[in-house]
Amino acid sequence: MDYPSEAYVTVLNSSETYVCGAITLAQGIIQTNTTKDLVLLVDKAKTEKSRGALQIARWKIKNIYRFRNPHEKKNAYNEWNSSKLCVWQLTEYGKIIFIVSDVIILRNINKFFAFPQLSNMIK
Template sequence: MTAPAAAASSATGLAPDGPAGSERAYVTLVTNADYALGATALARSLQRTQTTADLVVLHTGGVGQAELAPLKELGCRLVRTDLLATSDAFNARHARGKLHADAPFTKGRKPAFHSPLDNFCKLRLWQLTDYAACVFIDADAIVLKNIDRLFDYPEFSAAPNVYESLSDFHRLNSGVFTARPDASTFAAMLERLDQPNVFWRRTDQTFLQDFFPDWHGLPVFDNMLQYVWFNLPELWDWASISILHFQYEKPWEKDHPRTAQLRPLIDLWQAFLTGEAIPDIATLPGPPARRET
């Protein structure tokens, strides 16, 4: 890291590897080598949409230069990101073992590399004030069509956390959201985040819904969660899906518990990772229940 970059990191918690190339940016977060692999597929999928927006990769100290190199080659703007300066008590409450014990995931399995405390680094997006508008996309997602229209959506817009039933519509999913970077918003977030005894059971997702209680709803197709494939097959429509989000088990994991159920989606993600034999999305067959109609 150069001296100016180190100084920037010390002062703001961020150290970009170069200037912004646009007023708009897609932003993702990479906290380890696994998510760097995911971000590579995401970056390649965004490139195929011919967007002119930057792709910013916030990355923590858990990622090595070798894992970041493919992202740099794809033209991503890399921004070294410090963890938030939260209290020891806050960190203990949101450590992986403690959080998963107090708020267990009962509908799916979080992989071993999941680091819930790191999720709060998403909030540093609001420090990217060289951009007028940002769209955050989790690194375990791929974009299937141009979504630049999302930059014109208001802050804060997110899709509902629908993957099991229509009752999920009351909760947002923070895997995709719109934002307007602003230093005062970031300061207000930090003040709200680390209050005595506060517990954000789904980390950034719970916090953002609390911070933006009047959040604007995006269509589920702008953050289609992979479990819809087998839980709500009647909702699946390839021609309508803009973003496919691999919540819970990840498509790069070998033989995870849902591999057989999700094989068509895993194969699609692998095609985007390599950039080879990417199919015409609109012609893909739907879930088994829909094939019978």
């Protein structure tokens, strides 16, 4: 199977408060002159206003069904983090760089697409 596409991906599966972070993340990536797709996985709770702002920021929005971690207490910080596993459903991409939405990208990081599968980079 041929996978020509590569993408930067983030997930918004909780409150609206992370929308601004996702917009900032997109702008940082775009300013590095990348040609990679920007894919945002969102649950149905995001408002149309937020979705519109995210699309203007150049995110390709894909809907996900969020699911809670059965081992977390209700309203815990990590209650919905299991939804990040939906990234594995993006089979149309050959490689993905997953970035949480509260990160700021200051320089081009396309070189990380050349790393072997299941790499992890923390700095």
